[in-house]
Amino acid sequence: MRDDLTRLDASELAARLAAKDVSSVEVVTAHLDRIAAVDPDVHAFLHVSEAAVSSAADVDSRRLAGERMGELAGVPIAVKDVLCTADMPSTAGSRMLEGWTPPYDATVVRRLREAHLVLLGKTNMDEFAMGSSTEHSAFGPTRNPWDLDRIPGGSGGGSAAAVSAFEAPVALGSDTGGSIRQPAAVTGSVGMKPTYGGVSRYGAIALASSLDQVGPVSRSVLDAALVHDVIGGHDPRDSTSLADEWPSFADAARAGRASASLAGVRVGVVTELNGEGFQPGVRQRFAEALELMAASGAEIVEVSAPHFEYAIAAYYLILPAEASSNLAKFDSVRFGLRAEAGGTVEDVMAATREQGFGDEVKRRVILGTYALSAGYYDAYYGSAQKVRTLIQRDFDAAFERTDVLVSPAAPTTAFRLGEKLDDPLAMYLNDIATIPANLAGVPGMGLPMGLAPEDGLPTGLQIMAPARQDARVYEVGAAVEALLDAQRGHRLLADAPSLAPAEMGAARAGAV
Amino acid sequence: MSEITSDQVAHLAHLARIALAPDEIERLTGELGTIVDSIAKVSEVAGPDVPATSHPIALANVFRPDVPGATLTPEEALAGAPDHDGSRFRVSAILGEEQ
Helix, strand or coil, X not given: CHHHHHHCCHHHHHHHHHCCCCCHHHHHHHHHHHHHHHHHHHCCEEEECCCHHHHHHHHHHHHHCCCCCCCCCCCEEEEECCECCCCCCCCCCCHHHCCCCCCCCCXXXXXXHHCCCEEEEEECCCHHHCCCCCCCCCCCCCXXXXXXXXXXXXXXXXXXXXXXXXCCCEEEEEECCCXXXXXXXXXXXXXXXXXXXXXXXXXXXXXXXXXCEEEEEECCHHHHHXXXXXXXXXXXCCCCCCCCCXXXXXHHHHHHHHHCCCCCXXXXXXXXXXXXXXXXXXXXXXXXXXXXXXXXXXXEEEECCHHHHHHHHHHHHHXXXXXXXXXXXXXXXXXXXXCCCCXXXXXXXXXXXXXXXXXXXXXXXXXXXXXXXCCCCHHHHHHHHHHHHHHHHHHHHHHHHCCEEEEECCCCCCCECCCCCCCHHHHHHHHCCCHHHHHHCCCEEEEEEEECCCCCCEEEEEEECCCXXXXXXXXHHHHHHHHHHHHHCCCHHHHCCCCCHHHHHHHHCCCC | CCXXXXXXXXXXXXXXXXXXXXXXXXXXXXXXXHHHHHXXXXXXXXXXXXXXXXXXXXXXXXXXXXXXCCCCCHHHHHCCCCCECCCCECCCCCCCCCC
């Protein structure tokens, strides 16, 4: 009976908690038990909170005392390790920060606490969010709950695996080039990258400041919206935070779910995000999803975004350039690792960064240093910033004729651990569909589309809208989700292996 | 074709303050050459008439009132430091002997 609690959405848990049918302690304990049972194999978590049960007990006593709390009060949530938590280590998946506990909470974490969500722990990620498979974590990879020999996507593979393995109903992620949406696609879960500036970056360990955005990870569009409502909004501590008044994203998701209709919605299909490099089964499910949307009243419009083919190139100049600057703070002086080395402070610094950074981080820091060097700056970084303008113009032109743009959220299903580890360029192509939204700052969501016929693994649909129109993404996303679930007869994650301890060996052997 | 040499990578590693081992320099020299070749295409479309975008949603003059706000205490600021003397970060020599 208690195990059933881990199968419920955050919205359902919230309703039961509000009705006092169940206590937060029961809900949180059920999830901690699930973590204990399956996480030795999945490895979604780097740290499990020791305070979760006492936090839950506090929420329960407040509720019994009649205190008015937020809708998600008492609901557990997992937090990507890129976000600072004052009561838990925050490593960003790096040896550089192993064991480091920050002196403050990220704004999004503070808002979770103020809304009385219960933090379950910190989730695994590629080191400093550099990667598409979670294999670049210094603490070992996370495994895909659908097939433990495969990657869960990245960089936020830990958060996506945690929700799709029913270790947490919801989680936080961060998305610089697809790190929320691509893991959602390959694990059959939902993830939203908000409009740039829609959610505070304060306390999010920066990768590329002009691209990073924090967002929700969940098993339903409504749950993502509920979390977004808690974490979003202006933060004076982030100078890129938008001062907009945002509508309720949960209301938008509920409206979309209730209508389950796309009547009159102009859905743009980006030609450049559905061709070479996309797996046949991904394209097949995408074509079927388009048919379903059209049957539900959507007007399907083919649009071309001719500069998207330059997006990855621009991204792999802008990101390393900004990262090489952001990661300069890891200097062995103020926090984190200090190597045992003699010499000057600069010698110690260089030895520390050699020891503390993994291969992918070094690769990108050196690449960024190169792109920013005198003599190369205009040709590389300067040109990449111009490509950014051209990509924004492509979006503007496309949105003149459409309400939302859709594409597969990832070009392939989950690949095997190790398969692309020695080929950085192949790894970079995993974000081909998601990078344009980061370069332009527009919101984008990944949600389950169906299983690829050739391998039985999840594929994801991406929905993008103009900047600031996050509510439109939730409304359309919830409608598409309702249509797909109705057609399938159940949610995609219902097809995932249960990961019950007895089946773990079989799942590993590929028999499940 | 970009021509990235191992000397260049060694210089970049010095600029980035990463004491790369010789085998890492060799490996990165090859990898960077391949990566740079594939991303150099940005210059194909970046004509002189295209303005640069540094930031997806540009904001200007983001100020706050000039009043003290909550800040870290010295203890909090030093809590994660590898070494400190109670009020300051402690490091090894700033200058080398030849300086």
